Amino acid sequence: MSKIGELQKKLISSDLSYTSGTFLSFFPYIDTPVSIAQLQEMRAVYFKIRQHGYNIMAITINSIPERIQQMRFPFPIVQDPNGELAEMFGILKTGLNGKICLRRTFLITSDGKVLPTINDLEQAAFLQIGQGHSTASNFTTE
Numbered sequence: 001m002s003k004i005g006e007l008q009k010k011l012i013s014s015d016l017s018y019t020s021g022t023f024l025s026f027f028p029y030i031d032t033p034v035s036i037a038q039l040q041e042m043r044a045v046y047f048k049i050r051q052h053g054y055n056i057m058a059i060t061i062n063s064i065p066e067r068i069q070q071m072r073f074p075f076p077i078v079q080d081p082n083g084e085l086a087e088m089f090g091i092l093k094t095g096l097n098g099k100i101c102l103r104r105t106f107l108i109t110s111d112g113k114v115l116p117t118i119n120d121l122e123q124a125a126f127l128q129i130g131q132g133h134s135t136a137s138n139f140t141t142e
Helices: 001-010 031-052 085-086 121-133
Strands: 021-027 056-061 076-078 092-095 098-102 104-109 114-117
Touching: 021 031, 021 085, 031 056
Parallel strands: 021 056, 056 076
Antiparallel strands: 021 104, 092 098, 104 114
């Protein structure tokens, strides 16, 4: 079984697996203004995404500062200290200061497919819902 298949198996056996799938959002550095803004956007759409059978997980190869933990996001923020997950998804790079993962979001569908998607989770879920998982009109924000 591939490492991505193993990850999917773990997601299925945990409460992170929903009928439609799980969005995995990778962050190069979790404690930057851009990352915090993206995390806040993820928080804003989290419950609507869950209503359509999706879940969210944020992943970083760096440590998760106390400041981020205190923000109490409704989704898990997972540290990938060795970059194994980032490497499995082909987004682990070596920079001037060592390893870094690219800012990317993937959808692991309930049937184990890994789909690259856009970083805007609301738009990504809207696109997936439009492909038959639900009706797009049920996913509008106000």
